[in-house]
Amino acid sequence: MSDSSTKPANLNVYIQGQGFPILGLHGHPGSGRNLSVFTNHLSKRYQTFAPDLRGYGKSRCHGNFAMSDHLSDLETLLDRFEIEKCLILGWSLGGILAMEMALRLPQRVTGLILVATAARPRGNHPAVTWQDNLYTGVAGILNYIQPSWQWNIDTFGKRSLFRYLIQQHTPTAYNYIAQEAAQAYLQTSPAATRALYTALRAGYNRLADLQQINCPSLVLAGEQDRHITAESSLETARHLKNTQWHCYPNTAHLFPWEIPQQVLSDIDSWLDKHPQAIG
Known part of the structure; x- marks a missing residue:
């Protein structure tokens, strides 16, 4: 992700619950509200922060920006709420940003929950008619x-x-x-779409850098995902050190909305086995 000198944005953020902080990062198109399937549940035990990323939801932006600007925005958000350490849950694009944050701020990221995402994302979506x-x-x-x-x-x-x-x-x-x-689709700005597709066209690939991530991670995938294939998610899981991997049959990119209870149960089990991920 190339550097950018754009001033960090003051992100709109949805906050729920009390306890150890969990930062939830949505996909594209999307908004912080798309993570309610996770935050409504996790906020019973933890404090969840689900921002609208720059150019999404209520976090409006003016002019173009780079993907790296999302990282500056998120670091500023952690500082604003005085979050010293947090677990990050990221869905799709949010998962890519979660890994980037773990590489950028290893001392502040205690764990990763990576949903339908990959460090070298590949899709097999048929042509759209x-x-x-x-x-x-x-x-x-x-x-x-x-x-x-x-x-x-x-x-x-x-x-x-x-x-x-x-x-x-x-x-x-x-x-x-x-x-x-x-x-969320209607509130996703053209600038956000441009930033994402510019990064993907440049051949985004962080697999080689994942060995630098030491915190525990949970990688979840839908077997029939056409947007970011389960194979590319598995490739990411294999490059992370301390990983648990789940692939759900008969589901696709939005599998948390297809089988929410199963996904939340697996997240709870993983959190119980990795207390270091939640402080």
Whole structure:
């Protein structure tokens, strides 16, 4: 990630609970609210901080920026809330930023929970047709108006681009899409999209540097993920020193919204086995 001289942004952040700090980082497109599946649960035992990254949600930005600016913003956020040490949970792009933060601030990051992400991200998403876009638009609008309407799921949802984001077309998954995905998509700025795709086009690859990360990590993947493949997540897990790996069958990139109870149970088990990750 190339350096940038942009002034750190004052990020909008959602804070819940009390206790050891957990910093939650969302994906693209996204916002801090997309992490409610994690924070609503984890905040019963810990204090969760879920910022809107620069150019996402309510953290508006003016002009272009580089991916490295996210790291400066997050370091500033830790300082603002006087967070000396924290565990970081990152989903997709958020997982990439979590690893970058562990490399940048090893003394402050006590553990990593990496969700649907990779240090050398690779996808195998099929080409998108006009029909895909049409069905996705209709499915998204109808689902926003009437979440989890079975007729919409069967008629449009299963034929839309949602079929590459989820494998289990359940009311639970569609409820999360209605409540959290639609608004986050609309609030993601063109500058945020440019920053991400500029980094990906440059061939982002941090595998060789992962050996510098000493904190324990949990790597979670959806077996049918087309955006960041399970294979690339496994490659990342193999390059980390103290890692536990889970791959969930019949799920895709949004697997925490498909099987939330299973994912949260596995996170709880890992946290119980790694008390050093939570102070």
